[in-house]
Each structure stands twice: as structure tokens, then as C-alpha cells.
Amino acid sequence: MTAAAAITRLTGVDAVQVTAAGGSAAEVFRARLADGRQVVAKSAAAGSSVAEAAGLSWLAAADAVPIPAVLGHDQTWLVLDWVPPGEPTPAAAERFGRELAALHASGATAFGCPPPGGPADAWIGAAPMRNEPHDDWPEFFATQRLEPYLRTADLPDPRPVRAVCERIAEYAGPPEPPARLHGDLWSGNVLWGADGVHLIDPAAHGGHRESDLAMLALFGCPHLDRILGAYQEVAPLAQGWRDRVPLHQLFPLLVHVVLFGGSYGQRTVAAAQAVRGRPPSG
Structure with a gap:
């Protein structure tokens, strides 16, 4: 499955622009959705996205450090909110x-x-x-x-x-x-x-x-x-x-x-x- 197809399926919104964004342990893509939102998608070893999604949700539940929202995942793909970059001050x-x-x-x-x-x-x-x-x-x-x-x-x-x-x-x-x-x-x-x-x-x-x-x-x-x-x-x-x-x-x-x-x-x-x-x- 292509990144665009996976993002569209998991978010319910068409991915209209998808670009590769590197990655080592996983393939990483940045995409723009038809509703204007920007997201990040990762494709990795089977099952790792399930563990990562659970981990992100658990960390976010502490309401302490900001965590990108999980927009959708399956056994292979994980889609997250994109975080606008800043400077380490x-x-x-x-x-x-x-x-x-x-x-x-x-x-x-x-x-x-x-x-x-x-x-x-x-x-x-x-x-x-x-x-x-x-x-x-x-x-x-x-x-x-x-x-x-x-x-x-x-x-x-x-x-x-x-x-x-x-x-x-x-x-x-x-x-x-x-x-x-x-x-x-x-x-x-x-x-x-x-x-x-x-x-x-x-x-x-x-x-x-x-x-x-x-x-x-x-x-x-x-x-x-x-x-x-x-x-x-x-x-x-x-x-x-x-x-x-x-x-x-x-x-x-x-x-x-x-x-x-x-x-x-x-x-x-x-x-x-x-x-x-x-x-x-x-």
C-alpha cells in the first residue's frame, strides 16, 4: 500500500500531497490532507506501529509533555499530527x-x-x-x-x-x-x-x-x-x-x-x- 492510500484510509481524508521525509527504523512521509492539515506517516515492521501508537497515547494521557496526536494506525502504518519546527532555546x-x-x-x-x-x-x-x-x-x-x-x-x-x-x-x-x-x-x-x-x-x-x-x-x-x-x-x-x-x-x-x-x-x-x-x- 502506498503512503497516500494508507493516510487516506486511516484518517478518512484524502492525502493530496505526499513527500518522503527520510527515517531509519521506519519509512517516514509528510503529507497534506484535503482539509488543509499536515500530517506525518510512518511505515515500519509489522506490529511496531501498534506499540508506538499505544506508547504515544499513554504519554499524552499524562498531560505533561506535548505529544503529537495519533490520527490513525494499523499493524504497519502510523499517522500523526505534524509539529511545526522551532528552535532549541x-x-x-x-x-x-x-x-x-x-x-x-x-x-x-x-x-x-x-x-x-x-x-x-x-x-x-x-x-x-x-x-x-x-x-x-x-x-x-x-x-x-x-x-x-x-x-x-x-x-x-x-x-x-x-x-x-x-x-x-x-x-x-x-x-x-x-x-x-x-x-x-x-x-x-x-x-x-x-x-x-x-x-x-x-x-x-x-x-x-x-x-x-x-x-x-x-x-x-x-x-x-x-x-x-x-x-x-x-x-x-x-x-x-x-x-x-x-x-x-x-x-x-x-x-x-x-x-x-x-x-x-x-x-x-x-x-x-x-x-x-x-x-x-x-
Whole structure:
């Protein structure tokens, strides 16, 4: 099915102008509808659009960070409102920090829980991601986020990551309730719109709020210090959170090793060594 046909079917309005807009894990198109609205359509692996649509709806239900509205989806296609672009300003960054704190505080029923209506077998980018509810964050993170990728990741030395999994409770920091996570919060999924930040392309689930913040730092994000400062004003982080950044970055790094290889293997081992090279937190 063409993008125009899929958009017309899912929105009920003719797509009169459709252009390719790139994409890596999915084909992305921008379109204008006959009623004048502009939309974005994505075509990806079977089932991933269902998980993404459920995640977007769950994040939007928190009424915290702006989320593009889901206009329609099926097993392959997802159609969203188009967000007019803007610039990353310090003021927008501070607002985003406060909104992200509110999103996390809206909570989840368990660590690893999928969004309501979302499948247990979901995706992070082009990689599969299993969502199974857990009461304990360290066990969830080790068994559902690190170990599945560690089994297939081509690492120069997997032993440091295995050692982190074995002793993860010692490195996890103080217990926290499950947060409502975006789940793939690298800078490319932070869309600086004309009216502030919008979040796109989630791998949403219940998790630890430090995971989203650590991923923001992984590849850099404009005005990150402003974002974190505003976040802390609303919801202060537990002591030692900066030391735990490498722990939370292990998951996205392992995903990148599996998908892309290259230097990500060395970065993953270095992050695991950083976790083990400091005194366990409590």
C-alpha cells in the first residue's frame, strides 16, 4: 500500500500531497490532507506501529509533555499530527525539564509494564524489546533490558557487563516507584517545536526515571543543563544519580551494539567498567 492510500484510509481524508521525509527504523512521509492539515506517516515492521501508537497515547494521557496526536494506525502504518519546527532555546529547555518531571511522576503500574493496549513484544528503534511487569527495578533492568542484548552483542569483553548484571542491586541506588518513561529519549526524539518540546518515537514502558535522563545525555541534547536543572527543581533526583548515568546507559548502548556494532562495543564495556569502578550506592 502506498503512503497516500494508507493516510487516506486511516484518517478518512484524502492525502493530496505526499513527500518522503527520510527515517531509519521506519519509512517516514509528510503529507497534506484535503482539509488543509499536515500530517506525518510512518511505515515500519509489522506490529511496531501498534506499540508506538499505544506508547504515544499513554504519554499524552499524562498531560505533561506535548505529544503529537495519533490520527490513525494499523499493524504497519502510523499517522500523526505534524509539529511545526522551532528552535532549541533555554526557556523551552527549562519548560521541557519541568514537563518531563511531571511525565515521570504520572507513574506506571510496574517496572517493565507496557502502555495500556500495547503489546508485550515491542520495539526500541529497529530492535525488539520485551515488556513484562516486575516489582523490582534492578531485576527488571538486568533480565529484560541488559541480558537479552548481551547474549547477541559483539563486545570486545562481555565480562564487565555480566558482572554488573550479577550485582546490579548494589549499583541501582535507592528504590523509586515506577515512572512513566518515554524509553528512547535520545536527542533525535526530542522535537523542538514552535511551541516547545514535543516527544516522538517512544519505546514507552514503566521504568526508572534516571533511564530517560541518562539517554538524554548519551548523544548530547541542546541545553541539557537547563533541562536537568528545571527537572531537579520539580522532582529532585536521589543522591548519586550522576554516578548511575553509565548504568542506565548500558541498555541503549547494547541496543546500538546489536544494531550498528562498531565503537559502540567499546563504549558499552567502558560504561560497565565505570559502574563497577565506583563504590556501590545505597
